[in-house]
Amino acid sequence: MTTRAGRRGSRGRRGSRGSRGRGVGMPWPLVLPAALGALLLLLPLVGLLWRAPWDALPRLLREDDVRQALWLSIRTATIATALSVVLGVPLAWLLARVEFRGRGLARALVTLPMVLPPVVGGVALLLAAGRRGVVGRYFYEAFGISLPFTTAAVVVAQTFVAMPFLIVAVEGALLGADHRYEDAAATLGASSWYTFRRVTLPAIGPSVGAGAVLCWARALGEFGATITFAGSLPGTTRTMPLAVYSALESDSDAAIALSLVLLVTSVVVLAALRGRWLPAARGAVSRAAG
Amino acid sequence: MTEPAVGEPTGGGPAGAGLRARVLAERGGFTLDVALEVAPGEVVGVLGPNGAGKSSLLAALAGLLPLRDGLVSLDGEALDDPAADLFVEPRRRAVGFVFQDYLLFRHLSVRDNVAFGLRARRLASRRDALAAAEAWLDRMDLAGFGSRRPATLSGGQAQRVALARALATRPRLLLLDEPLAALDATTRVDLRAFLRATLPETGAAVLVVTHDPADAAALADRLVVLDAGTVAATGSPAGLAADPPSPYVAHLFGVAMPERR
Numbered sequence A: 001m002t003t004r005a006g007r008r009g010s011r012g013r014r015g016s017r018g019s020r021g022r023g024v025g026m027p028w029p030l031v032l033p034a035a036l037g038a039l040l041l042l043l044p045l046v047g048l049l050w051r052a053p054w055d056a057l058p059r060l061l062r063e064d065d066v067r068q069a070l071w072l073s074i075r076t077a078t079i080a081t082a083l084s085v086v087l088g089v090p091l092a093w094l095l096a097r098v099e100f101r102g103r104g105l106a107r108a109l110v111t112l113p114m115v116l117p118p119v120v121g122g123v124a125l126l127l128a129a130g131r132r133g134v135v136g137r138y139f140y141e142a143f144g145i146s147l148p149f150t151t152a153a154v155v156v157a158q159t160f161v162a163m164p165f166l167i168v169a170v171e172g173a174l175l176g177a178d179h180r181y182e183d184a185a186a187t188l189g190a191s192s193w194y195t196f197r198r199v200t201l202p203a204i205g206p207s208v209g210a211g212a213v214l215c216w217a218r219a220l221g222e223f224g225a226t227i228t229f230a231g232s233l234p235g236t237t238r239t240m241p242l243a244v245y246s247a248l249e250s251d252s253d254a255a256i257a258l259s260l261v262l263l264v265t266s267v268v269v270l271a272a273l274r275g276r277w278l279p280a281a282r283g284a285v286s287r288a289a290g
Numbered sequence B: 001m002t003e004p005a006v007g008e009p010t011g012g013g014p015a016g017a018g019l020r021a022r023v024l025a026e027r028g029g030f031t032l033d034v035a036l037e038v039a040p041g042e043v044v045g046v047l048g049p050n051g052a053g054k055s056s057l058l059a060a061l062a063g064l065l066p067l068r069d070g071l072v073s074l075d076g077e078a079l080d081d082p083a084a085d086l087f088v089e090p091r092r093r094a095v096g097f098v099f100q101d102y103l104l105f106r107h108l109s110v111r112d113n114v115a116f117g118l119r120a121r122r123l124a125s126r127r128d129a130l131a132a133a134e135a136w137l138d139r140m141d142l143a144g145f146g147s148r149r150p151a152t153l154s155g156g157q158a159q160r161v162a163l164a165r166a167l168a169t170r171p172r173l174l175l176l177d178e179p180l181a182a183l184d185a186t187t188r189v190d191l192r193a194f195l196r197a198t199l200p201e202t203g204a205a206v207l208v209v210t211h212d213p214a215d216a217a218a219l220a221d222r223l224v225v226l227d228a229g230t231v232a233a234t235g236s237p238a239g240l241a242a243d244p245p246s247p248y249v250a251h252l253f254g255v256a257m258p259e260r261r
Helices: A004-009 A011-017 A028-051 A057-063 A064-097 A104-116 A119-127 A136-143 A151-176 A180-187 A192-220 A224-229 A239-251 A253-270 A279-289 B054-062 B110-119 B126-138 B154-167 B185-198 B213-219 B237-241 B247-255
Strands: B018-025 B030-038 B043-047 B069-074 B077-081 B095-098 B171-175 B205-210 B224-228 B230-235
Touching: A028 A253, A057 A064, A057 A253, A064 A104, A064 A151, A064 A192, A064 A239, A064 A253, A104 A151, A119 A136, A119 A151, A119 A224, A151 A192, A151 A224, A180 A192, A180 B095, A192 A253, A192 B110, A192 B213, A224 A239, A239 A253, A253 B224, B018 B054, B030 B054, B030 B205, B030 B224, B043 B213, B054 B095, B054 B171, B054 B205, B095 B154, B110 B126, B110 B154, B126 B154, B154 B171, B154 B185, B185 B213, B205 B213, B213 B237, B224 B237, B224 B247, B230 B237, B230 B247, B237 B247
Parallel strands: B043 B205, B043 B224, B095 B171, B171 B205
Antiparallel strands: B018 B030, B018 B069, B069 B077, B224 B230
């Protein structure tokens, strides 16, 4: 089971999961770029840890603007995730279960924010919901409400960028799930809403959870759309990534400290999702085998 | 070909009682063209090789596969009548379906599985539905299994839970897809005897799909042999075995001679 390549991978005890197959040779044209690639990914993180002001860290993290940014980020990312679940799960269900004209196009558009540069998303949001925006204009005239540069705008920007991650995870789970359970529910007299609540949703629950974690992590790291659509106002819209960026100009130690917090969060998220990365693909495979 | 009264209920009289079906349906390039009737309390076996259209027939009767043409009526009430543009959704049909691989809801207890239909149809309060489920489990020799998860059941137990779940809403047509196929030999014999005793008692018109002539002969009063989407033969198990109307039927029964109990 343990191949030379597998041992090199050295992610230890759990290595038995993937590497089946016989011992694989190590051709240099592959190993060299692979090692360079790994360095490229890891070196910056090592640099961050190396330069971290460990002694000053407790003090830095207790500073008002740092705590403010941290708290704002946690709040907005959580609300954005909740919003993504409430809106994204039904949307994923629609894309996976209902055949309608233009479904392929809808699917592509929904996932567009995943590849769209976030700053473009921010510009688009500004043009749509800004005070003179396509939709925002009427809101401003009717209620005197203007969305941009508010905490709500942060949430909207984060949701715009992060919801597709949840949708993709949930849609994949729905496509991988055995729809005959829904047939069985129908023959028992269940309406489609009842079936969704009592059969479909419990079956895809773990994927919704994984998608939500992924979504939250993405929302937490959101920068481009936020700074374009919501600005960087301390206490109101300056989330962690924005705080890192602005601190970098004045107090690089604070920037590093904030970065560390984000790094630790990412590692925790990754650990939580271990084995559930792209749950859709895994689900489909294990069900096909089972 | 029978001509059931189209669209007009016969008031539950014997004329319209049970299942009357002429099924013309298509699924992935495969055409199914089958006519059959099943009286209340009668158990009819649908026999045929893989790909004969057995499962498609059940799907069409349950409403999971809409007809292209023909008519399905149950106790005089039309369920699917393309000519009249009438289609009763699966959930509004008094049709119970026992799937080949049971399809028990894995996240629900056995009790909740059996109560599912009663609660989905709002036929009973939660408490009454759960009590009814327990009674059904009793009847299936599964007393005390209510709190178990489906994953902890043996094949024979799971099959009986699936049967209880389908029967709990008191369907007038009961469809069983290969109820014995997934079981080991001992369980198979036991469950066959159990089904033989239980199915006629339900009072429903019962259709049992199987590819095994011995199972069909043991369970059914009458057989319908399907081949390539059409009816190849009908008759009693003994009659078909003694005087096979076609080489195909002879071959089918030659492979495993039926022992009638």
